[in-house]
Amino acid sequence: MAAGGPASELIMFMVAVLVAGSVAGALAYVTTDIANGMNDRGAMLADQLRTDxxxxxxxxxxxxxxxxxxxxxxxxxxxxxxxxxxxxxxxxxxxxxxxxxxxxxxxxxxxxxxxxxxxxxxxxxxxxxxxxxxxxxxxxxxxxxxxxxxxxxxxxxxxxx
Structure with missing residues (x-):
């Protein structure tokens, strides 16, 4: 029984690291997508401001x-x-x-x-x-x-x- 405690803690730690990595990856993707959208919108707005x-x-x-x-x-x-x-x-x-x-x-x-x-x-x-x-x-x-x-x-x- 003594060995079961550290093993389960190790498994829980690994699961927590995997979940945190998944969340970080999703946030990085969403942040990149928003940044690209802002860049495209900025270029389009700049084009409209230069065109009159x-x-x-x-x-x-x-x-x-x-x-x-x-x-x-x-x-x-x-x-x-x-x-x-x-x-x-x-x-x-x-x-x-x-x-x-x-x-x-x-x-x-x-x-x-x-x-x-x-x-x-x-x-x-x-x-x-x-x-x-x-x-x-x-x-x-x-x-x-x-x-x-x-x-x-x-x-x-x-x-x-």
């Missing part, structure tokens, strides 16, 4: 051309520190909450040359093509959304074609 743009049209004088289809011209200025992807894959355009199909969008520089990215402090042009004209004199809301979720809106008065 403005719609710089005069809301009472939107350029329009055509007699059907109609083309409306909107000017976007990159006021951030990084280039913005400037394609229909990376930017969504909404008019009064209705998405403009990518086939009805053209992305150019101010000289009319097709571009795929908008460098910092440069102005780009989004040309929206519609089969029917916006009702002249009515107010519409244009919303431009970048691939990272950053969005800007402009309420404008539809011009006469």
């Amino acid at each position: 743009f403005a719609i710089i049209n005069d809301p009472t004088n939107i350029p329009v051309a055509g007699t059907g289809p109609y083309t409306y011209t909107f000017y976007i200025k990159n006021i951030g520190k990084t280039s913005i992807p400037f394609t229909s894959d990376a930017i969504q355009v909404f008019i009064n909450g209705e998405i403009v199909p990518p086939a009805n969008l053209a992305f150019t520089d101010v000289n009319g040359n097709s571009i795929t990215s908008l460098p910092p402090y440069e102005v780009g042009v989004i040309v929206v093509t519609r089969e029917t004209a916006l009702t002249p004199g009515n107010y519409y809301k244009l919303t431009v959304v970048l691939e990272n979720g950053k969005k800007r809106s402009l309420v404008f008065k539809a011009p006469s074609p």
Whole structure:
């Protein structure tokens, strides 16, 4: 009986060490997972802070051309520190909450040359093509959304074609 006491204490000690090791391993995994999540979120937030743009049209004088289809011209200025992807894959355009199909969008520089990215402090042009004209004199809301979720809106008065 005397030998049973130290043996059972040794077994209990080993079980306690195994349980403590398991808990420490689980805590290390959870801590690493949280740290990685914070790192990813921080990188995404930094990207959003470096990326910014403005719609710089005069809301009472939107350029329009055509007699059907109609083309409306909107000017976007990159006021951030990084280039913005400037394609229909990376930017969504909404008019009064209705998405403009990518086939009805053209992305150019101010000289009319097709571009795929908008460098910092440069102005780009989004040309929206519609089969029917916006009702002249009515107010519409244009919303431009970048691939990272950053969005800007402009309420404008539809011009006469």
